[in-house]
Amino acid sequence: MAKGLTSRAENYSQWYNELVIKADLAENSAVRGCMVIKPYGYAIWEKMQAVLDKMFKETGHENAYFPLFIPKSFFSKEASHVEGFAKECAVVTHYRLKNDENGKGIIVDPEAKLEEELIIRPTSETIIWNTYKNWIQSYRDLPILLNQWANVVRWEMRTRLFLRTAEFLWQEGHTAHATQTEAIIETKKMVNVYATFAEKYMALPVHIGTKSESERFAGALETYSIEALMQDGKALQAGTSHFLGQNFAKAFDVKFASKEENKLEYVWATSWGVSTRLIGGLIMAHSDDKGLVLPPKLAPYQVIIVPIYKGEQELAKISEKVEEMMQKLRNIDISVKYDNRDSQKPGWKFAEYELKGVPVRIAIGPRDLENGTAEVARRDELTKEIVNIEGIENYIKNLLDQIQENIFQKALKYREQHTTKVDSYEEFKEILENKGGFVLAHWDGTKETEERIKNETKATIRNIPEYLPLEDGVDMLTGKPSKGRVLFAKSY
């Protein structure tokens, strides 16, 4: 267990909060609900951004940037959208400060009041569709496939670092299409991009599915999500992709002249996003009581090298060997850091990099030099091996692949062990209470039943997985007929 880190068994929630701080990922700022993302945490975000950005571009999207501010009137144009976001909006009302004439210091200048208040974007559908209106006249202007990397603000009352913050960083894709089919294909394509990213890069197995009506994005006709399981048996919604139908096109009067009949039709829309919340999911899914466990593909550096030495001469000899080794590792695109600080002992460094989740640690001392070996430790399994320095880069490359796969398999196994099929409400409650995880159960499809289950058990329908076979059954609560099981869980 890392110095003073609460164990998961003791208090999972506290373990998470402490780990985010101790591993130097982020901290709470002086502004309520807003976080400071520290360099080590931000480096993970940069890795995520790089991979996702490439995936978006490979699927035909370009980046653009739209204003931070949304005029209040835009907000009101799509009824369910404003209903969904109105309660958590940061509102700009003035544009100037001044010195108080009565010596009370700096005050907001009452004369600098905006004619129309501006909302800090909680999401950008409205400002973007107001812009698309001018860009779209004919089918030739479609599709529009844009993404934006941005900060957004939702005035959440209860916040937690990465998982739920008033300001967060994210990307939001906003696409416009000539046909419903094309928009639905886009919606599905992007939720699949997210699932691929989660599984291949975050080593996080996810369930793809559609949200129930009451859990849909405000303004969407269908919301797809990816849902992952954390180590405390709670689910985390890790990304969403929305089929918006013609709702925003109608709200902002965006029509195009179609190819066939040259008549004016409303444009079809999608939007999709993932955020810095993913970092919270990454931490909670894989880390242990010693600290972070980072999948090699997203680790700020994959290998840390620690010299074991007495005196400057020994260090110089080791460093020479290490420089060679680093060059070889970098040549095959492995990121590596050498910690030759004299101010800390090796034991301290070992604990520090375990805490920070560096996938592989290489320790090298004078005896290693003599033998042409190094000690290689893997973070995921906390095991060590003595490895020949000759050809060590290939060993490490292979090891990093193994670690990536092992972390995924562990998470998958955990999920399998914590996915339960139940047929009675008693069993449902018992599982949620004692075992946690995903519960697959029949549901009659009504809001009322969903609401009652939520109130009584705190579990919600995470999504309706598309891959599940149709299966006739009866709702566990009402006994009404059901066409298939849905995925329940308590969630973040």
Next chain:
Amino acid sequence: MAKGLTSRAENYSQWYNELVIKADLAENSAVRGCMVIKPYGYAIWEKMQAVLDKMFKETGHENAYFPLFIPKSFFSKEASHVEGFAKECAVVTHYRLKNDENGKGIIVDPEAKLEEELIIRPTSETIIWNTYKNWIQSYRDLPILLNQWANVVRWEMRTRLFLRTAEFLWQEGHTAHATQTEAIIETKKMVNVYATFAEKYMALPVHIGTKSESERFAGALETYSIEALMQDGKALQAGTSHFLGQNFAKAFDVKFASKEENKLEYVWATSWGVSTRLIGGLIMAHSDDKGLVLPPKLAPYQVIIVPIYKGEQELAKISEKVEEMMQKLRNIDISVKYDNRDSQKPGWKFAEYELKGVPVRIAIGPRDLENGTAEVARRDELTKEIVNIEGIENYIKNLLDQIQENIFQKALKYREQHTTKVDSYEEFKEILENKGGFVLAHWDGTKETEERIKNETKATIRNIPEYLPLEDGVDMLTGKPSKGRVLFAKSY
């Protein structure tokens, strides 16, 4: 001249405004003073970001992220800082909207008033130094070398796309040091990084120098800037690096235990930034009456290939050859796009890519195929050559280097022709009136003289170039003694 583009001679300012729109770089949004950066404009920003980010990391900096909001009280802590920014602050006062009970639609909920107003960051010194206070105890915690990529808001009354907008994108470096010397070295290092970026990537020659006291950043002891010359003879401040002394450390009480005497000392600070304004400078410095001229190192794509064909069969043959060619170009890291759209004629495409400033155009038709040649046109000189397809990738690589250098040399020549040494105020006014550009003149070092010159001629001291030799002289206006010339110009 591009379709409907005003010429520079006719109206430079209008030429710029039209070009930004016609080349699909950006447009005004529905929110006063805020722009929409369109994909082609954003792609230039992404190129800039990638290069700068690498340069920052190579000079030892890491990225982090701090809140968008700054509590009003933080702002007041550094007196000259608040004075500099108070008049252009967007202020958040409420955190909720609601349905008006009298049916007036969505209104700001008066009950959701913040106890303390939040300012949208116009720059982040205050929120960052409030954070650094907790990070810094001892000399071991120094230096801190951070950068942030972010949006900021300054409520400007007169805005222009890229050059001056209420919201803009930028990076802001914020560093903390144990000694004054170290902080000054950092300040200079970063203005040099900006100068290198401007000259090597933007092909934009710049003058590095210090600002006069009245033009310094609000809160700085010294501000370094890079100043570039636009084609209308006006200067553009393209980047600044500030030595902040201990001002922010004192305002936020940030002290460290020093190594030598273990006594508490205030920390030394720098900050430095460049913004999307650079895109405005890039456009204004190089482009012509046919449209953009982009330096190859920052062009979203460097080569456009246009097929000249009749019928699908010819196109198929050409496309086959083009695919080969593109592979070879991409193999040596040249970005290339193939425009095989049937909906537009070659002539239209030629004009379009000239407007968009693509550095090299390759046109290829059936006769070219027979001869094994292609027509290669360069955007900067608007000249064409017939080139053998065999080995064309090396020709293009070389050509792109030549174009990059040529654009820089042109800008340099323009600057040399528009830099005038003057010794009398009459001449000074005459040059500003009729020739424009930079004027090197003696100044007595007082605010009063600077102010008078500004009021009478609209010219300001752009900076005091460090490379200029000391030279005894007399102020052209007051006749008082001067130790050297400074750089005057009208500016954006």
